[in-house]
Amino acid sequence: MRFDLSALRGDPGRPFNLSQDVDLPVVEWQGEALRVLGPVHVEATAVYQEEGVLLRVSVRARVRRTCSRCLAELVENVAEDGTLEVNPDEIAGAYLELGPFIEAGLRLGLSPKPLCTLGCLGICPECGADLNRERHREGCHGQTKRLDPRLAKLRELLDEPPSER
Ligand SMILES: [Zn+2]
Ligand SMILES: [Zn+2]
Structure with missing residues (x-):
């Protein structure tokens, strides 16, 4: 999943949108390899501006976790929306690859202390x-x-x- 930089550059100020289901079976989180159930749904918007590329990435995923209190297995629904600015000079190649941003978003969206039930x-x-x-x-x-x-x-x-x- 990626944006074509020359297309973005050729139409500054215009938002480009992508929506895609991405396969990311495992996410590394604090030394744990967490299983992602099904694809990660990603929506991304990129706008070329004077200061850089404004990138908005939303991820939706289901991740297998263990309860932080009783160790029971549970499925956490992750929903994380992030906006950041990317300096186009720091991008190698002709594309803005979204892989690292998707993974970072997923990690950010994970609960530090997942619970099987609130009253566990x-x-x-x-x-x-x-x-x-x-x-x-x-x-x-x-x-x-x-x-x-x-x-x-x-x-x-x-x-x-x-x-x-
Ligand atoms: Zn006891
Ligand atoms: Zn529990």
Whole structure:
């Protein structure tokens, strides 16, 4: 997906539009290789101006992620619109290739902390239980809060080292 620079240059001020489904099966994000489900839908507009090429790129994609709290798989709908200025002197060749901008847009649109549901309870850091589906495992202190107060007191006593009593 690309714009022909000579066409842009030949008609300054006029917006050129492109709309295309682009194959980008994997996007690298913070050391992870995320799977992109189906093509990335891209809409792009370029205008040749005195200062440079004004480029607007919109990306729409579905990306496979894992919940940042419970690690469940989910599909994130990414929608990112960006505008930037490109110096035509810095473009090698006769075309303004959109590949790098599409990938950058996709990365920008990804949530830093995706969640399977807004209220995801996550995994207990102490006992490893998936709190969306199960209770804290036996012996976990995360359990104390929900225990009968008498049992909680008992637990406190049991957890105290003997030397301190
Ligand atoms: Zn989750
Ligand atoms: Zn726990």
